[in-house]
Amino acid sequence: MSKTGVAIPQLQKDLEGMEDKPRLSLAVDNIDRLIAKLTEAREAVATASDPHTASLTLTRLQNPVKEVIDRANDDLKKVYQVQKDLGKSLDKSFPVVKIATDHDALDGKSDLMNKAIAMHLMREGQFSVASTFIGESQRDLHVASSTPQAFHGKTRDVQDSNTMAVDSDGDTDQQSQSSSKVPSQPNASSEVIGSSRLQQQFEVMYRILQELKQHNVEPAIEWALENSSELEARGSNLEFELCRLQYVHLFETPGRGPPAAFEYARTQMWRFRERHLAEITRLAGALIYAPNLADSPYATLFDSPTAFLDAASSFTREFCSLLGLSAESPLYVAATAGAIALPRLVKWQSIAQGAEWTTTNELAFETPLPRSFMYHSIFVCPVSKEQTTAANPPVILPCGHVLARDSLTNIAKGHGNNMFWIPSFHGADWAAVELNRATKYLAPIFLTLEL
Structure with a gap:
């Protein structure tokens, strides 16, 4: 068994032993009670008519405040000790392995890294975090540009509008009205990260995904209908797949059932008859077996527990494609591929005994990656x-x-x-x-x- 295989059970045992140790919530509760006390004292002073009330209130608060702060500090010391013990367990289980490299692939590319991180946060729906990160990154960039470079003897120029930009209110353009229509831009990855247009598009995507989680397909169908020409040009079947899912959902919904599904198919699915006539025919044939659908030849059309998850995945892929983006976050793909390759890199270094490979953009060995990571x-x-x-x-x-x-x-x-x-x-x-x-x-x- 490998060292990692032995270390993980021991680490798990150490973590289980820390479950009963002090937590940060104790200090937070003490501080919350202190804030409540101070708030009450402020209100008492504000409403009192006696001018001596303020001094008397502060005198009464001295001891309680000191006790709460001392208690919070004691709690924090205990929490820090737990964190220290956890760090020791991690260092013991996973010793740090230094990998010598002749070059830093990210040297001088901090703006690209910031752009990748900001895009990842926006793709994950963390819009407020992304806005804060963009603002702080831009601020750091301005600070760096105003500091003379001792090694280069000149100040680095900064282009405010080339990489990431965001106003104090988080808006960078004049577009204020949100729309689910994907603008006909060739590639959103070349757009200014942090622009309200791009953020609005991701907000639309996450709003529709939330509805899909609640088994509400209508917002996704409306979006697909609004962008039907772009989807048709891509040869996408998303609109039909969503309508089929809505048909199945109506068919199985108590109180609506086959009559509602039939009416929906009659009014909405006729426009897919040229490309999907065979599938529409099968969906219609299921109406005959509605009383005993489980034993019918059409049972497989309705027995799909992951139908809404699959629809959400397809919707995300098509939505990002119309924005000129990949379905998966490039930062996630790069980090995951690196984590997969890292053990082999460590092993190669231990075997090579300091040998170096000649190509800077390639590894000295093949790294097997999942098929989902094969792009060409x-x-x-x-x-x-x-x-x-x-x-x-x-x-x-x-x-x-x-x-x-x-x-x-x-x-x-x-x-x-x-x-x-x-x-x-x-x-x-x-x-x-x-x-x-x-x-x-x-x-x-x-x-x-x-x-």
């Missing part, structure tokens, strides 16, 4: 046997072959505008080439496509 395919050039990158992307030729751009450049040297031969491939490489040749009708479009 990996292509290895059959000529150079190197993995393509953004600087050396794959290109498809009119004949259907796919090579790395650097390999194509090297092969074409000395040929000018004349034709040149592509090196022959064997085995799996040849199978890949034949597959690419099957798509040669796309060559005029994707001649210089960077995948």
Whole structure:
């Protein structure tokens, strides 16, 4: 068993032993009682007609206030001791492992990190926290810009409108009216973080998600209908999926049942008949078996305990896509992928004994990640046997072959505008080439496509 496997049960045992230890709530309760006492004293002084009431009240408060403060300090000392013991348990269970790196990937990119954090907070619905963070980050940026840089001999310029900006009231533009219509901007990630327009869109999203949690599909359907042209252009089925969920919900709701579901389908689902006629037919066929739906061929249409969760996930994905954003927070994905890779990095460092890898943007080993973290395919050039990158992307030729751009450049040297031969491939490489040749009708479009 690994050291971590042994440490976790011991840490859990230590945590269970701390359940009966003093908590911060004791000090908070004492301070709350003190505030209540001071409030009563202030009201008594304010309403008293005797000018000596203030001095008498303060005299009476001296001992009680001192006792409460002493008690709160004692409580805090006990809490700090518990925190200290917990820190020792954590250090013992998970010793700090220093990973030597030759470069800091985030050096000089604090503005991008702040932007990622602010966007993550907004995507999570923490709008007040995001506003506070943006304000403080912008304030720190102004302070840094007003301080001469001793190592560079000059003051760094700060562009107030390029990264993150927020007014004192949290508003940055003239748009004050909230709308569920997603503006036709190509990419919201390039927008000023903290702008009221972007925050309003996320507020709309979370308001609809809250309704979905309450099994109310109508706000989501209204949003999908309002943005139907954009969703249709993406080939999205979200609007139909929401309407189908509403049909099933009406079908199963006591007091409404099949008649309400039939009326809803008659008035609302006709517009999906061209793309989803087969599914609509199945939904209509379930009406015949309404008295004994569980034993009917249509039972699977209604037996989906995660239907509303799936609808919420699909809605979030489509909503973010129309804003030009990914469904998952980039900060969450990066942090999770890093946490998955960290144990392998520690192990590699212990085995390599100080050896260094030569590529700064790549790890020296493969890190298996969940399929949900795979956003693009990996292509290895059959000529150079190197993995393509953004600087050396794959290109498809009119004949259907796919090579790395650097390999194509090297092969074409000395040929000018004349034709040149592509090196022959064997085995799996040849199978890949034949597959690419099957798509040669796309060559005029994707001649210089960077995948």
